[in-house]
Amino acid sequence: MQIQLRFFASVREAVGTAQESLELPADVTTAGQVRDYLRSRGGPWAEALAEGRSLRIACNQQMAEGCELAFFPPVTGG
Amino acid sequence: MAVRVQTQDFDLTTEISALRANTPKVGAVVSFVGTVRDLNEGEHVAEMELEHYPGMTEKALEDIVAQAKSRWDIFEALVIHRVGPLKPLEQIVLVAVTSAHRGEAFDACEFIIDYLKTQAPFWKKEQTPTGARWVDARVSDDEAMAKWAQR
Numbered sequence: 001m002q003i004q005l006r007f008f009a010s011v012r013e014a015v016g017t018a019q020e021s022l023e024l025p026a027d028v029t030t031a032g033q034v035r036d037y038l039r040s041r042g043g044p045w046a047e048a049l050a051e052g053r054s055l056r057i058a059c060n061q062q063m064a065e066g067c068e069l070a071f072f073p074p075v076t077g078g
Numbered sequence: 079m080a081v082r083v084q085t086q087d088f089d090l091t092t093e094i095s096a097l098r099a100n101t102p103k104v105g106a107v108v109s110f111v112g113t114v115r116d117l118n119e120g121e122h123v124a125e126m127e128l129e130h131y132p133g134m135t136e137k138a139l140e141d142i143v144a145q146a147k148s149r150w151d152i153f154e155a156l157v158i159h160r161v162g163p164l165k166p167l168e169q170i171v172l173v174a175v176t177s178a179h180r181g182e183a184f185d186a187c188e189f190i191i192d193y194l195k196t197q198a199p200f201w202k203k204e205q206t207p208t209g210a211r212w213v214d215a216r217v218s219d220d221e222a223m224a225k226w227a228q229r
Contacts, residue, residue: 008131056199075195077199
């Protein structure tokens with residue numbers, strides 16, 4: 001399954017990209033598993049998406065073809 | 079349009095005039111304006127950069143306004159939030175609400191800014207004398223939002 005990934009704020013800066021298309025392995029089926037999968041890239045990915053890190057994940061719909069997943073830190077507007 | 083995300087500044091008087099134009103049933107207008115402070119967490123802030131998630135941010139703001147409208151007897155609610163580079167003294171955000179009586183407008187306005195702070199995808203990056211830093215989310219903002227659940 002192909003999904004779109006978006007990264008914002010400190011997460012975007014840490015991983016060095018704002019978005020990418022990703023072909024998911026068959027066994028990666030939840031947002032949490034996508035986070036684990038990206039973390040396995042190591043380096044800044046392992047650090048920015050580390051388990052203890054406070055992180056928000058947004059999905060435009062249930063995991064499905066064409067889904068856009070976004071990773072970002074807690075929000076600080078206003 | 080009840081929700082706007084924009085780089086340009088806004089004028090409070092113009093926005094409120096438009097919000098209550100030709101609507102004599104309005105008896106109360108409450109507005110909140112958030113501005114850039116020059117000091118945060120003990121450090122001088124020379125400039126900040128506001129980032130957002132185009133699409134999701136607008137949807138989140140529209141959802142917050144819809145919640146306020148369903149919860150209080152208000153007529154109109156407007157949210158303008160700026161993005162991009164901003165300096166101390168500049169305006170960041172405007173929330174304005176109209177209603178027949180002040181109580182509903184005060185509550186709805188406070189509800190909208192409290193929810194915005196924790197639910198709408200905006201992020202601030204500050205330039206300080208010791209370098210750039212991303213602003214951490216505040217526990218006090220979560221608490222401010224949580225108080226609306228108890229009412």
